[in-house]
Amino acid sequence: MDSIAGQKSGLSIVTNVAVFIIVLLWLIPTVGLFVSSFRDRDQISVSGWWEAPFSVELAYRTRGDADPTRDGDLYVIEGNIFETGEVQDTFTSGENAIAGFGLRGRDPGAFAAGDVVENRDGGTVVVNGDGAYVYTSTEPIDDRGPRLYFIAQSPPDFTMANYAEVLTGLDEDERAQEIASGATFGELLFEETGIFRNFINTLTVTIPATIIPILIAAFAAYALAWMDFPGRGFLIACVVGLLVVPLQLALVPLLNLHNQIGIGQSFLGIWLAHTGFGLPLAIYLLRNYMVGLPRDIIESAKVDGATDFQIFTKIILPLSFPALASFAIFQFLWTWNDLLVAKVFLPSTGEAQVMTVKIADDLLGSRGGDWGILATAAFVSIAIPLVVFFSMQRYLVRGLLAGSVK
Amino acid sequence: MSPVIQGIITIIVGVGGCVGYFYFANLFLDKVLYPPRGKNAGRNINRANIIRPWVFLFPAIFALSLYLVYPVIGSFIRSMYDRAGTDFVGPGNYVRLFNNPDFRQAFLNNILWALVVPAVTTFMGLLIAQLTDRLRWGNIAKSIIFMPMAISFVGASLIWKFVYAQDPDLGIINAIRASFGGEALDPLQIPFWNNFLLMVILIWIQTGFSMVILSAALRGVPEETIEAAIIDGANPFQVFFKIKVPQIIGTIVVVWTTITILVLKVFDIVYTMTGGNYGTEILPSFMMDFMFRDDGQATAVAFVIMLVVLPVMIWNIVQARKEMR
Numbered sequence: 011m012d013s014i015a016g017q018k019s020g021l022s023i024v025t026n027v028a029v030f031i032i033v034l035l036w037l038i039p040t041v042g043l044f045v046s047s048f049r050d051r052d053q054i055s056v057s058g059w060w061e062a063p064f065s066v067e068l069a070y071r072t073r074g075d076a077d078p079t080r081d082g083d084l085y086v087i088e089g090n091i092f093e094t095g096e097v098q099d100t101f102t103s104g105e106n107a108i109a110g111f112g113l114r115g116r117d118p119g120a121f122a123a124g125d126v127v128e129n130r131d132g133g134t135v136v137v138n139g140d141g142a143y144v145y146t147s148t149e150p151i152d153d154r155g156p157r158l159y160f161i162a163q164s165p166p167d168f169t170m171a172n173y174a175e176v177l178t179g180l181d182e183d184e185r186a187q188e189i190a191s192g193a194t195f196g197e198l199l200f201e202e203t204g205i206f207r208n209f210i211n212t213l214t215v216t217i218p219a220t221i222i223p224i225l226i227a228a229f230a231a232y233a234l235a236w237m238d239f240p241g242r243g244f245l246i247a248c249v250v251g252l253l254v255v256p257l258q259l260a261l262v263p264l265l266n267l268h269n270q271i272g273i274g275q276s277f278l279g280i281w282l283a284h285t286g287f288g289l290p291l292a293i294y295l296l297r298n299y300m301v302g303l304p305r306d307i308i309e310s311a312k313v314d315g316a317t318d319f320q321i322f323t324k325i326i327l328p329l330s331f332p333a334l335a336s337f338a339i340f341q342f343l344w345t346w347n348d349l350l351v352a353k354v355f356l357p358s359t360g361e362a363q364v365m366t367v368k369i370a371d372d373l374l375g376s377r378g379g380d381w382g383i384l385a386t387a388a389f390v391s392i393a394i395p396l397v398v399f400f401s402m403q404r405y406l407v408r409g410l411l412a413g414s415v416k
Numbered sequence: 417m418s419p420v421i422q423g424i425i426t427i428i429v430g431v432g433g434c435v436g437y438f439y440f441a442n443l444f445l446d447k448v449l450y451p452p453r454g455k456n457a458g459r460n461i462n463r464a465n466i467i468r469p470w471v472f473l474f475p476a477i478f479a480l481s482l483y484l485v486y487p488v489i490g491s492f493i494r495s496m497y498d499r500a501g502t503d504f505v506g507p508g509n510y511v512r513l514f515n516n517p518d519f520r521q522a523f524l525n526n527i528l529w530a531l532v533v534p535a536v537t538t539f540m541g542l543l544i545a546q547l548t549d550r551l552r553w554g555n556i557a558k559s560i561i562f563m564p565m566a567i568s569f570v571g572a573s574l575i576w577k578f579v580y581a582q583d584p585d586l587g588i589i590n591a592i593r594a595s596f597g598g599e600a601l602d603p604l605q606i607p608f609w610n611n612f613l614l615m616v617i618l619i620w621i622q623t624g625f626s627m628v629i630l631s632a633a634l635r636g637v638p639e640e641t642i643e644a645a646i647i648d649g650a651n652p653f654q655v656f657f658k659i660k661v662p663q664i665i666g667t668i669v670v671v672w673t674t675i676t677i678l679v680l681k682v683f684d685i686v687y688t689m690t691g692g693n694y695g696t697e698i699l700p701s702f703m704m705d706f707m708f709r710d711d712g713q714a715t716a717v718a719f720v721i722m723l724v725v726l727p728v729m730i731w732n733i734v735q736a737r738k739e740m741r
Contacts, residue, residue: 021652022550029547033557036564036620039575042588046578058584058591214423221427225434230476239469243740245477250736252484254677254729258703258718260483262711263490267482277422281430286483289476318468319442347568349684350700354707366570370688374574381578381586388574392567399566403559410625411632 047389050167051382067109068164069118072096073155074145084133084146091160092141100164111137111160118159131156172386179204205387207361208368212346212391214277215356215364219284219345220338226285227292228334232322234293235300236308246297252290260287261354268355277362280355287351288341295340295409299333300326336409339402343395365391434475441471488722495715509716519717521695522702525611526680526724529698532612534675537619538668541626545634546656548627558631562624569621569684576617577689580604605694614696617685622678626671633667634660673728680725699724 045059057066073096076089091108092101110119113129121127123139133146137160145156175181178198180188188198199206233239234246264283265275273279303326311321327334345351349366356362363372369387373380399406445467446452450460498505513519544561548554564572581587582602584594589603604610637660645659661668683700690696692705699721706714 025547026551029544029551029554029557032544032547033560036561036623038588039579039620040563040567042578043575054586055583056585058586058588059578060588060591210420214420218423218426218430222430222434225431226475226479229438229472233469233472237469237472239466242469243737245473246740247733247737249480251729251733252480254725254732255484255488256681256700256718256721256725258681258683258700258721259491259715260487261707261718262494262715263487264483266490266494266711267486278426281426283483286479289479290484293476317442317446318465318472319438322472343566347570349568349570349687350704353704366568366684369574370570370684374688381581384574385578388571392571395566395568396563399563400559403562406565407628407632410628 043385043388046381046385047172048168048170049172049382050169051172051380053164053167054382054385062168063166065163065165067161069159069161070097070100071115071118071157071159074143074158075155078151081146084148085151086147087143087145087151087155089143090141091137091143091158092162094155094158101162106141106162108137108139108141109161109163111135111143111158113157113159115159119161129156172382173390175204176383176386176390177204177206177209205365205368205390208363208365209390211362212364212366215280215284215352216342216345218281219288220341222281223285223288223292223341224334224338227289227296227337228327228330229322230289231293231296231300232318232326234297236321236326237318249290249293249297253294255290257287257350261350265354275355275357275362277356280351283351283355284341284345284348288344291340292337295337296330296333299330303329332405332408335402335405339398339406340409342398346395437475438472442468445471491715491718491722494711495719497712499710499712501711505712509712510720513713513716513720518697519702522692522697522699523720525696526698528611529615529618529679530676530724533615533618533622533679534672536615537622537675538626538630538672540619540623541628541671542630542661542668544623544627545631546660549631549634558624558627561627564621565624567621569617569682570688572617572621573685573688576620580613604690604696607695610690610694610696614685614689617689618679618682622675626675629667629671630664633664637663673731677725677728680721 042059045062046054049059049062052068053062053066056068057064072091072094074087074089074091075095076087078085078087080086091111092098092106108123110122112118112120113127113135114120121137123137126134126136129135129145129147131147131149131151133148135143135145135156135158137143137158141162143158145151145158147156171182174185174195178185178195180198185195185198189195193201198204234242234249260283268274268276268279268282273282307325307329308321311325316324347366349370352364352367353371356364356367358367358371365387369384369391373384373387445464450464450467451457452461452464454460494501495509496504496506498508544558548557551557567575578586579588580603582590582600584590584600587603590598590600594600603613606613641659641663642655645655650658681700683698683704686692686696686698686701687704692698692701699717703714703717703721706717
């Protein structure tokens with residue numbers, strides 16, 4: 011194609027730039043989520059993810075905990091604010107700067123560094139830009155030291171803490187407590203009510219719901235592709251029609267049916283439902299593929315005395331592997347990502363919730379403002395589909411083409 | 417019993433049951449019912465071959481009838497009964513729906529979705545397919561644009577919640593506005609236009625689908641036609657719009673209808689982004705408001721969705737029948 015006259019025109023630069031911009035637009039939202047999921051949660055709320063590699067100004071509180079000395083009438087505490095007990099773990103690099111300090115939590119940056127300010131104990135306080143502070147008081151200072159607030163540049167902080175919290179459902183203190191009492195992290199994953207449990211639930215829904223329809227559909231597709239019987243055309247038309255039946259129609263009657271026959275809202279019910287809903291696409295895809303297999307092979311097998319069952323298991327199934335794989339990927343992605351069917355056919359308690367329901371109903375509702383948790387939960391839920399997608403893209407594309415273009 | 421073990425047992429029982437059914441049904445047909453032996457051997461083989469397709473088809477037909485055909489009828493009947501399901505109210509639920517301003521809003525929004533999303537998605541897909549066709553890094557670009565297909569609607573909604581967040585330290589849109597001196601606003605609360613912001617999410621997800629299919633179709637356009645046009649002096653735009661597009665118009669229609677059907681079913685995006693507030697309700701999310709509360713109204717909404725899909729369904733069947741001849 012490149013040899014055709016006029017192909018290498020000035021358009022190619024424009025094309026490159028245009029595609030680059032589109033790709034960037036498509037990528038930015040996901041990158042934002044990905045970066046946010048690794049950021050410290052205090053930092054998320056004060057600077058955008060695009061500023062993640064830079065320091066941010068955060069407010070801290072601490073106590074002037076150096077030993078007081080006497081200076082005439084005054085009691086004096088001197089030291090470096092970055093080395094005080096409550097914040098020394100945060101500032102380890104040694105290159106820190108104070109942007110402002112204050113005496114009340116409501117206004118932690120009320121005074122500029124270096125200002126000498128009167129405090130409530132009748133003395134003064136000053137915090138210099140390098141963190142050195144002097145606190146004076148006319149009263150004796152108690153052992154814990156006076157409260158001080160300050161604003162400092164906080165270095166970029168990338169952490170796995172969000173993942174630990176989302177997966178176990180316990181925050182840092184609760185985790186430390188559990189681990190101190192002898193539990194391992196693995197036990198916390200399985201026993202606590204974090205999203206790891208929902209992850210297992212999703213997996214439990216997905217795998218049977220992917221495997222079972224393939225088998226049923228493969229036999230039906232073979233019959234519709236290679237066996238001759240009255241009503242075949244009608245059945246194919248039915249399958250094509252059923253492809254577009256909106257799922258919403260099935261919800262109420264099937265849930266009632268499940269309740270009547272005793273399945274109720276359970277994993278068995280959702281497996282059956284996904285199997286039923288996935289069948290039209292499975293039959294359609296597999297039939298389209300099987301029809302295209304060479305007639306000679308099948309006829310010579312018949313001449314050699316093979317039965318339909320043997321032809322199916324020994325010839326058709328192995329040859330149809332690409333189509334089976336592409337349907338399997340579709341069904342996997344669809345069941346993994348599904349929210350509607352899970353909301354209706356599974357009980358709404360935490361025990362049986364799948365990840366999509368957990369995120370949409372629990373996390374978005376009760377922790378709507380906790381962006382670190384939301385980003386991390388979302389990323390946990392899309393990680394497996396992304397891996398499947400990138401490793402099996404070839405089959406996915408082939409399946410899409412078999413389904414839509416002939 | 418832990419659901420994991422239950423799942424493993426189900427896989428074994430399900431797969432084993434399927435294989436066992438097919439194997440033994442065949443065996444029964446060939447060995448017991450119509451054995452190809454004796455004086456009726458010929459007749460028996462014929463009879464077995466008449467029955468065999470139905471043996472192969474039975475599980476699929478059973479599941480399809482139970483899970484897709486029965487619900488269409490069942491939903492229709494249920495929508496004729498009141499909330500408790502005991503009193504026949506005829507078209508009462510439908511009358512109530514059409515008198516409900518929220519339903520009318522949802523219906524109109526849904527039509528807006530069904531018009532805008534397929535059009536933009538197909539156009540973007542076609543554009544990207546054409547642009548990436550001859551790029552050296554075209555396949556990487558396509559992979560990235562195709563990627564959102566793997567992401568759930570819930571995940572995608574969360575991703576875009578970040579983009580649309582009101583806080584300029586979270587949402588990139590408000591950050592850009594702030595850098596031009598604009599006030600921070602919640603994009604999802606802008607009346608009417610918030611619908612389009614939600615559509616952007618679905619377009620973002622689905623463009624990869626239309627791109628992949630249209631890109632394959634573009635590759636299938638015979639080169640002679642393009643060469644001839646170029647020799648006749650056509651510029652690249654003329655080649656695209658007058659030579660390539662007319663030859664793949666069939667595929668474009670398929671992509672368009674497929675996305676239209678999808679649009680009519682998607683409820684996750686509205687549910688997670690706005691919960692149907694601020695005038696963004698669409699039919700599928702409107703139905704979930706009634707689910708578990710008033711089955712009569714819920715099934716009526718579902719049946720309205722079915723009626724909207726019906727023309728596309730008929731068109732699909734007609735096309736499929738044409739291809740088989």
